[in-house]
Amino acid sequence: MRNNLDRLGMPNQDTKQADDAAAALMQSLSFVVPTEHVDLPSKGLFYPEGHPLYQKDTLEIRYMTAKDEDTLTSRNLLKKGIAVERLLQDLIVDKRITLDQLLIGDKNALIVAARKTAYGSEYNTKVSCPSCGKNQTYEFDLDSCNIYEGCTDEQLNEVSVIRTDKGTFIGSLPILKTPVEIRLLSGKDEQIILQRQKQAQESKNAIETLYSDQLKLMIVSINNVSDPKVLQQAIPLLPAKDSIYIRDLYKAINPTLDLSHNFVCAGCSFETRLELPFTADFFWPKR
Ligand SMILES: [Zn+2]
Numbered sequence: 001m002r003n004n005l006d007r008l009g010m011p012n013q014d015t016k017q018a019d020d021a022a023a024a025l026m027q028s029l030s031f032v033v034p035t036e037h038v039d040l041p042s043k044g045l046f047y048p049e050g051h052p053l054y055q056k057d058t059l060e061i062r063y064m065t066a067k068d069e070d071t072l073t074s075r076n077l078l079k080k081g082i083a084v085e086r087l088l089q090d091l092i093v094d095k096r097i098t099l100d101q102l103l104i105g106d107k108n109a110l111i112v113a114a115r116k117t118a119y120g121s122e123y124n125t126k127v128s129c130p131s132c133g134k135n136q137t138y139e140f141d142l143d144s145c146n147i148y149e150g151c152t153d154e155q156l157n158e159v160s161v162i163r164t165d166k167g168t169f170i171g172s173l174p175i176l177k178t179p180v181e182i183r184l185l186s187g188k189d190e191q192i193i194l195q196r197q198k199q200a201q202e203s204k205n206a207i208e209t210l211y212s213d214q215l216k217l218m219i220v221s222i223n224n225v226s227d228p229k230v231l232q233q234a235i236p237l238l239p240a241k242d243s244i245y246i247r248d249l250y251k252a253i254n255p256t257l258d259l260s261h262n263f264v265c266a267g268c269s270f271e272t273r274l275e276l277p278f279t280a281d282f283f284w285p286k287r
Contacts, residue, residue: 038113041255060093064118100188105256134267150255173242178223
């Protein structure tokens with residue numbers, strides 16, 4: 001049977017030999033896929049001892065190749081909505097590290113860095129003005145995204161929040177006036193939240209429960225009660241003011257890449273900070 005190698009006038013080899021030949025070709029061109037160290041917003045401070053990222057402030061990724069572009073355009077993966085997840089996992093050099101374990105803030109830094117290796121830092125996408133609703137193409141500069149490291153211990157002290165040696169944070173609920181302990185969310189938590197949102201959208205009767213889904217994953221204990229069954233029942237009953245307090249606290253402690261940009265509307269000149277959206281243009285820029 002004739003294969004592509006025959007058509008190229010190359011001898012018919014088995015796959016192993018072809019792989020070796022491809023490696024030799026790349027070597028003769030002195031081509032090594034470059035890697036890059038992505039700064040981790042968490043500085044590795046919230047990974048448990050023994051984790052490959054424990055107290056590490058960078059994560060090594062390799063640049064995207066043509067094969068990665070195949071991953072991004074694979075119909076099969078796209079249908080499952082997992083093309084980007086698969087790509088990011090492939091780019092991580094240390095195979096002991098899975099996306100699931102990465103903190104969401106670190107994962108955001110990884111997504112932005114990966115995109116820059118292939119398509120650069122200029123990101124044009126459609127946004128709609130929060131004031132007048134006008135749709136427009138806006139240019140975001142990925143290089144201007146800065147790391148937010150989370151509150152310092154001094155700042156936490158001022159608002160009576162304690163950082164524990166387990167990497168959790170204890171604050172005090174304003175209405176119930178009891179301690180609440182929260183933790184940072186991981187890539188796996190993010191997947192659980194997306195899954196629940198998807199289920200809610202698919203079933204007609206379900207009301208979306210985004211806020212309580214997030215809280216259920218964030219909250220480690222309330223008033224020292226940490227039994228998951230009790231918490232799952234109690235969390236949807238939290239007073240709104242307490243729920244808002246927890247979400248604000250999370251934002252303050254969460255180390256991440258700050259994705260907000262200055263936005264000036266082309267229609268009505270309204271100015272605001274706008275978070276850059278991860279739309280299809282992010283990994284599939286129009287050319
Ligand atoms: Zn406007």
